[in-house]
Amino acid sequence: MSHAQDERTALVASLRAAGPDAPTLCDGWLTRDLAAHLVIRERRPDAAPGIMVDRLAGYTEHVQNRTAARPWGELLDTIASGPPIWSPYRPVDRWVNLAEMFVHHEDILRGRADPDVRWTPRPLSPEVERALRPTTKLIGRKSLSGLPARITLRTRAGSTLLTVGDGPDVTVTGTVGELVLYVFGRSPVDVDITGDDDAVVAVAGADRGL
Incomplete structure (x- = not known):
């Protein structure tokens, strides 16, 4: 199995444990909404573009709401099976x-x-952290470039993943897993933000993510 398949299996197990009406970090989404999103992304090419394109979002929301109403076990089995053979x-x-x-x-x-409150992350294998690095860099270039500082992402082992933006220097340090969550705009995350005091405050309070 690939790392993606392993993480899919773990995600489905956590969904089963949480149930369909648990909160998530996705604003306004319960676990049933998140599950529906995953199904649409891989199995509804007519609705998936609205995930990223605002003018198509209304149709995507309509399809997602209908999908979320499907039986919970059916939704989870669909996610667990992975993308169908015809899916891109x-x-x-x-x-x-x-x-x-x-x-x-x-x-x-x-x-x-x-x-x-500071989060204690689950441990990831070195192989999974290596596999997450390219996404951290790609998304970080997009999500952090507008922040009021020159942001450097650094692992706790001392490796620099990315430097982007203009202004006072600010360093965000964490494991690769926490850094990828940071660039996706998630909170809470276990990172340390250091640098110019005013810039640190500005970065900590700024919107980030896509």
């Missing part, structure tokens, strides 16, 4: 779905967490 995600599953499954798995695990 099928041949690239191991490369594009690890971060998707990881971030949404954490959305479930942290759904009841206090966003202002």
